[in-house]
Amino acid sequence: MATEPSSKLPADRLALVYQLSKTFNSSLNLEDVLNSVMDEVISATHAERGFVVLRADDGQLEFSAARGVDQATIGQPEFQISRGVMERVARDGEGVLTSDAQQDERFMSRQSVMSLGLRSILCAPLRVKEKVLGAIYVDNRLHAGIFMPADLELLNAIASSAATAIENARLYQVAVDKGRMERELSMARRVQTGLIPDAIPELAGWEFAASWLPAREVAGDFYDFIPREGRDLGLVIADVTDKGMGAALFMALTRSMVRASLEGETTAAEAITKANRLICANSTTAMPVTLFYGRVTPSGGGLIYVNAGHNPPLLYRSSSGSFEELGRTGLVLGVDSSIQLDQHSTSLEPGDCLVLYTDGVTDALNAAEQPFGEQRLRGAIQRGASGSAQTIAQGLLHALQEFIGGADPFDDITLLVAKRS
Numbered sequence: 001m002a003t004e005p006s007s008k009l010p011a012d013r014l015a016l017v018y019q020l021s022k023t024f025n026s027s028l029n030l031e032d033v034l035n036s037v038m039d040e041v042i043s044a045t046h047a048e049r050g051f052v053v054l055r056a057d058d059g060q061l062e063f064s065a066a067r068g069v070d071q072a073t074i075g076q077p078e079f080q081i082s083r084g085v086m087e088r089v090a091r092d093g094e095g096v097l098t099s100d101a102q103q104d105e106r107f108m109s110r111q112s113v114m115s116l117g118l119r120s121i122l123c124a125p126l127r128v129k130e131k132v133l134g135a136i137y138v139d140n141r142l143h144a145g146i147f148m149p150a151d152l153e154l155l156n157a158i159a160s161s162a163a164t165a166i167e168n169a170r171l172y173q174v175a176v177d178k179g180r181m182e183r184e185l186s187m188a189r190r191v192q193t194g195l196i197p198d199a200i201p202e203l204a205g206w207e208f209a210a211s212w213l214p215a216r217e218v219a220g221d222f223y224d225f226i227p228r229e230g231r232d233l234g235l236v237i238a239d240v241t242d243k244g245m246g247a248a249l250f251m252a253l254t255r256s257m258v259r260a261s262l263e264g265e266t267t268a269a270e271a272i273t274k275a276n277r278l279i280c281a282n283s284t285t286a287m288p289v290t291l292f293y294g295r296v297t298p299s300g301g302g303l304i305y306v307n308a309g310h311n312p313p314l315l316y317r318s319s320s321g322s323f324e325e326l327g328r329t330g331l332v333l334g335v336d337s338s339i340q341l342d343q344h345s346t347s348l349e350p351g352d353c354l355v356l357y358t359d360g361v362t363d364a365l366n367a368a369e370q371p372f373g374e375q376r377l378r379g380a381i382q383r384g385a386s387g388s389a390q391t392i393a394q395g396l397l398h399a400l401q402e403f404i405g406g407a408d409p410f411d412d413i414t415l416l417v418a419k420r421s
Contacts, residue, residue: 007213016044017157024108024165034065035073035366037136037162040117042069045122045151049151052075053086054126054134061090072215081137085123089135095124095159097152099144099193118143124155126163133163190238192219192248195255201225203233204298207389207421211397213360213413220247221358221412222255226262231298234262237416238291240309241266241332250287254279254333258293268295269329269343272306289333292326292356293394294418301348302421306341311359314378318351323378326354348420353392355381356418361396364404372403389419 003388020040027264051074052065066077089096098106098121098284118142126133136159140146183229192214192277200208211222228234240247240255254275261275272293279289293311294305307313313324330341356402357377364372384395393415400413 006135009321013154013157017161020044020158021161021165022229024162028169030064030166030169030173032339033162033165033169035067035071037158038067039071041136041155041158041162042067045138046146047120047122048136048140049074050136051079051081051086052126052136052166053090054170055090055132055137057400064134081118081139086135086137088169089123089125089137090132090161092126092224093125093132095122095152095156095260097122097147097149099147117312120145121154122148122152124152124159124165126159126336128167129164129198133166135160135175179180188337189214192252195252196222197225199245201227201233203231203296205301205421206233206298207419209389209393209415209417211393212413213409215242215360215409215412219412219414220251221360221414222251223356223414223416224255224258226259227299228262228295232295233298234298235356235416235418236291237296237310237358237414238289239289239358239414240334240358245412246285246287250289251335252281253283254289254291257282258291258369267343268293268304268306271340272330272333273339273341274309276308276339276341277337279334283334286335286393288335290360291333294326294354294356294417296348301350301352302345303354304343304345306330306343308341311357311362313354313356314349314374315346316353316355316381317349318353318385319349321382323381348418350420351385353385353389353417353419354383355392356416358412360413360416361400363411364400364409364413365407366404367407372400376403388421389417392419393417394402 023040024033024037034052038052042050048069050067051063054060054064056062062076067072068074085096118139118141120143123135124139125135196212212223222238222240224233224236226236236258240250257278258275260368261271261278290310291308292310294303296303305326307326307328308330309328312327315324315326329344331339360373362377364373380396380399384392396415
């Protein structure tokens, strides 16, 4: 049932609507605004109860306020009224008035209306411009005929004012939540950055360089340098196969479990196998992690490694200008606690370099949505191979940036370069 514009209201009711508008807009706390709207509407219409439903992000209507004439909150509102009336008003954007729902042909077929004994009902849309936020509903279960067309006209006018106040409060809450999330992400970024080595280690006969570039505020990638007894050095690069805060938390868990497992182990394979068991035992959600762990010695150029489902690092042989891939020696971590990992070994001659990377490097896309790919990666390594480890890393990042241009990286980009000097 459509109503006249609020400008047709009697002067006393216009004054009431104006006064209520000031009341509704006196707060930006959404809960306070909703309760205030409901209490004032019940008072103005002499209703027994009142409810507000608002449309959620998924389009569904959710109860946001439910109040009685005594200004007490009503529990389980979804079982107290007919959703059909509110859904109809929110869908069509037209108010509804019935003096006796028990005798109204529009509602006699609705089981909820009949079983709940609903009689006098008013319902108006909450509209801001052309957007219907939801609906506001009041009723009286005991008495028929207490609402008149003038009451629906008043409710529509109040609902129009209330909708603006509700939208302002919702937008303010979104802004507050966004600010809180940004602060939390900033803190998480600082904490996560603290887990990344802040200095490149020195090891006789070796040079190292590394880069960690999160695609978002936090990352699922990480690298690590882990000093070993006997002056060996452990190199780690890993990639949690997810994004966002969950991946960042799992990254921190993985790093701590790997470091703990490397304390006092006999072999690299046993250590990473143990790390996998700890990761699986300390997480309730399976989140696969690819990881490469290598241990280099200061003399002789030896490298013992474990590759748990990670992109095979590229070993460049300076004498021949060729590449070798350090392939996988087992499955990814974090999924199956029973897996056993193997270890392989190789060695680097003076001038050889090893590049560890995550798939954010090879999967990086340019404007034409072409991936950077392994061939471009090899080319960049080969062009810088005669320089230091730092030169190789910088040249690779420069080639990657030139390729993707102004496009934002889709995934984290992490590199670790080791060169036998």
